[in-house]
Amino acid sequence: MAIQRPKGTQDHLPEGSPKLSLDTRASAFVHVQDVARRVLERAGARFIATPLFEEAELVRRGVGGSTDIVRKEMFTVFYFGDHGGYILRPEGTASIVRAYLQNGLKQLPAPLKLWTHGPMFRAENVQKGRLRQFHQVDYEVLGSTDPLVDAEAIRLMVEVVQALGLRGVRVKLGSIGDPADRDAYNAYLRTLFGAHVDRLSDDSKDRLERNPMRILDSKSAGDQALIGELGVRPMLDFLGDEARANFEAVQAYLSAWNVDFDIDPSIVRGLDYYRRTAWELHHEGVGAKSALGGGGRYDGLAEQLGGAAVPGIGWAFGIERLLLAMEAEGVAVPAAPGPELYVVALDEAYVPQAAAVAMTARQWARSEFAYRAQKPGNAFRDGERRGARLVALIGSDEAAQGTLSIKDLASGVQTNLPTADLAAFLHEQGLHDQGRQPQAALSPTAQENA
Ligand code: AMP
Numbered sequence: 001m002a003i004q005r006p007k008g009t010q011d012h013l014p015e016g017s018p019k020l021s022l023d024t025r026a027s028a029f030v031h032v033q034d035v036a037r038r039v040l041e042r043a044g045a046r047f048i049a050t051p052l053f054e055e056a057e058l059v060r061r062g063v064g065g066s067t068d069i070v071r072k073e074m075f076t077v078f079y080f081g082d083h084g085g086y087i088l089r090p091e092g093t094a095s096i097v098r099a100y101l102q103n104g105l106k107q108l109p110a111p112l113k114l115w116t117h118g119p120m121f122r123a124e125n126v127q128k129g130r131l132r133q134f135h136q137v138d139y140e141v142l143g144s145t146d147p148l149v150d151a152e153a154i155r156l157m158v159e160v161v162q163a164l165g166l167r168g169v170r171v172k173l174g175s176i177g178d179p180a181d182r183d184a185y186n187a188y189l190r191t192l193f194g195a196h197v198d199r200l201s202d203d204s205k206d207r208l209e210r211n212p213m214r215i216l217d218s219k220s221a222g223d224q225a226l227i228g229e230l231g232v233r234p235m236l237d238f239l240g241d242e243a244r245a246n247f248e249a250v251q252a253y254l255s256a257w258n259v260d261f262d263i264d265p266s267i268v269r270g271l272d273y274y275r276r277t278a279w280e281l282h283h284e285g286v287g288a289k290s291a292l293g294g295g296g297r298y299d300g301l302a303e304q305l306g307g308a309a310v311p312g313i314g315w316a317f318g319i320e321r322l323l324l325a326m327e328a329e330g331v332a333v334p335a336a337p338g339p340e341l342y343v344v345a346l347d348e349a350y351v352p353q354a355a356a357v358a359m360t361a362r363q364w365a366r367s368e369f370a371y372r373a374q375k376p377g378n379a380f381r382d383g384e385r386r387g388a389r390l391v392a393l394i395g396s397d398e399a400a401q402g403t404l405s406i407k408d409l410a411s412g413v414q415t416n417l418p419t420a421d422l423a424a425f426l427h428e429q430g431l432h433d434q435g436r437q438p439q440a441a442l443s444p445t446a447q448e449n450a
Contacts, residue, residue, distance in 0.1 A: 008124070008132025010320065015336050015387075023323035027336035029135070032164060032319050033117050036137040039160045043152070045113040045139060050095035052119065053077055053086040061304050062094025066210040068203075068219075073122040075132075088121035092138040093298065093314050094305070100142050101307035110143030117319070129286060129321050139295075140314035147246050150277040150297060150313055151253030157281060157293060157315050158259055164322065165331040168284045169292065171260065174267030175247040175276050176213075177239045179300070185238040186212045192230055199226050213268045234265030246276050273300030277313065285328025286321055293317025338387020340365040340431045343404075344379035346395035348372070354394050357404065357419060364423055364432045384409055389431065 005011060012026040022028045041047075056076070063069050075088040089095055096114055099105070105112060117137045124130050139156060141149050154171060161169050176182060189212035197205060201220040208215065215223060216232065239247060254261055267278050278296035286292060295315025302310040326333065341361050345354040351373060358369035374382060376393060383391035392404040404422065407414045408429070417425055426432040 006132070008126040008130075010131065010133075022327040022333065023320045025323075025333070028323055028326075028333040029319060030336075031333050032322055033137065035163045036115070036117065036160050039163050040113075040115045040139055040156060043113065043156055045115040048096060048099060048114045048116050049118070050092070050099050050116070051089075052121075053088050054095055054098070056085055056087045058094050058098055058305065059087045059090060062097070062301065063090060064211075066207060066214055069122060071203075073124055075121045075123055090120055090122045092116055092118070092120065092136060092316060093140060093301070093312075096138070096140050096314070097142070097298075097301050097307075097310070097312060098305055100310065101302060101305065106143070106308075106310065111146075111149055112142045113139070114142070115139045129318075129324055131320060134321075135319040136316040137319060138314065138316040140312060142310050142312045145297075145299065145311045147249035147277070148253060150246075150250045151257070151259075153295060153313055153315060154250075154254060154261070154277075154279055155257055155259050157295065157317065161281065161292065161317075161322065164326060166283065166322070166325055166329060168325075168329060170262060170282050171254075171279055172264035172267060172282060173251070173254075173261045173277075173279045174236065174264050175239055175243055176235050176268060176274055176278050176296075177243040178275060181238050181240045181243055182213070182235070185235050188233065188238070189213065189215065192232065193226075196226060196230070216266065216268050235268060236263070236265045243276055250277055273298050273304045275299045279315075281315075281317060283321075283325040283328075285325045292321050292325060335387070337366065338389070339368040340389045341367040341392060341426070342379075342383040342386060342388035342390065343367065343369040343392045343394065344382070345370065345373045346376065346379075346393055350394045350396075350399050353399060354392075357392065357394070357422070361422060361426070364434075365426050380407060380409065390429070 010024055012029045013020055013024055014026055059074060060070055069090045073090065076085045077088055096116065100112070115138060117135065119133050119135050121133055123132055126132060137160070139153060141153060154173070158169065158171060177185070190208060193200060193208055193212060193215060197208065199222065200208065200215070201218065201223050204215045204218050204220065204223050213235070216227060218224065251261070267280060274296050276297045280291040280294040283292050293316055295313070297311070297313040299311040301312060302308065341358065343354040343358040345351045351371065354369045358367040361367040368386070370379065370382065379393060380391055388409060390406050390408055392406045394404065398405055402419050403416055404419055405414065405416050406425070415425070423432060427434065
């Protein structure tokens with residue numbers, strides 16, 4: 001058998017591939033990134049890209065030593081002598097905060113909105129919607145504690161999934177308070193669970209020491225049964241006045257904007273640097289336990305990484321999970337477009353000419369050519385199979401006169417025109433870059449020269 005891809009990874013495949021589903025269709029994957037880009041950049045977010053691997057210490061401090069991610073799921077790469085090894089990044093937030101600190105992004109106007117997308121790596125038990133290499137869209141805002149920033153971040157996350165056409169999405173909103181509130185809650189949990197240590201899973205015994213809130217997040221059925229029996233009070237009962245006022249302000253904004261949400265007291269983010277607003281985005285099609293995405297405020301993270309204090313908030317959703325939800329809802333995703341112009345020679349002698357016409361036409365439109373001569377009937381069928389809009393033929397007459405015979409596969413109309421008029425013809429058909437809506441973006445240099 002030929003070599004197979006590693007377990008827990010996916011190939012993103014072109015249109016027409018056998019056994020294609022939405023979560024493996026490359027055009028759907030790119031569509032999610034494009035929609036996210038449009039929504040987030042309109043809101044002022046700037047794109048940032050960070051390395052796929054980072055110092056292990058960044059992940060340890062940035063994600064937390066008590067999390068499953070750090071304890072069991074890190075992919076370690078490279079081992080140079082006594083260097084402790086790098087980690088393939090399991091999420092984007094720690095890297096973005098590191099990049100913010102390291103590159104002096106504090107000098108940019110605050111709050112600074114950043115976004116990225118890319119692969120993340122976690123050595124998890126593989127199942128549907130749970131991969132070892134998956135992809136996230138990530139939005140982070142640095143430099144403000146204003147609840148308006150929190151509410152806007154949640155709204156933008158909802159806007160992205162709505163722009164993708166998803167309907168059955170719910171925001172579950174919670175707050176984990178300020179550090180003093182969380183200390184009080186952890187003390188309460190320690191006493192409560194401390195009386196039942198023998199019933200806790202080994203992981204949760206450890207969590208009881210380090211960070212009792214994480215017990216509530218446990219995947220162990222035994223832990224969850226105990227949590228149910230004990231009738232654990234929610235974190236929300238422990239919010240101090242400031243955190244409560246902040247939580248209410250976030251809710252007031254969301255309500256004013258008609259962004260639906262449910263208060264979910266079970267939402268916990270156990271890490272020390274998390275603060276106040278925390279939420280998850282759920283979808284019926286992906287199952288109650290599988291969030292499409294999540295977010296939270298992390299005002300203590302920059303200091304945790306050894307930098308100056310910078311408040312921050314962010315969210316991420318999994319592109320594959322989103323595509324599974326879209327598939328479950330039957331949301332249509334535009335297919336990758338075929339060529340606007342497909343140029344075919346009717347005789348091998350004219351193949352180079354067909355190639356030259358197609359290559360010239362690429363200044364204005366998506367253009368391909370046939371590498372071998374074809375008969376007209378085959379050329380049209382071939383063009384159709386490739387999703388072409390126009391098929392241009394070059395036979396002996398066209399070659400002698402410097403013309404093209406063009407068939408519009410949509411309308412069936414045939415035209416003969418001088419090759420020199422091709423740009424004008426494409427324009428008339430709405431297939432020329434300059435005639436398109438919206439217009440292709442100008443590069444910065446083109447703008448300067450304009
Ligand atoms: P997290 O960083 O754990 O809050 O995850 C944010 C989102 O990333 C989740 O809601 C999922 O949509 C996605 N995600 C996390 N882990 C995986 C995984 N192993 N496979 C696929 N998607 C994932």
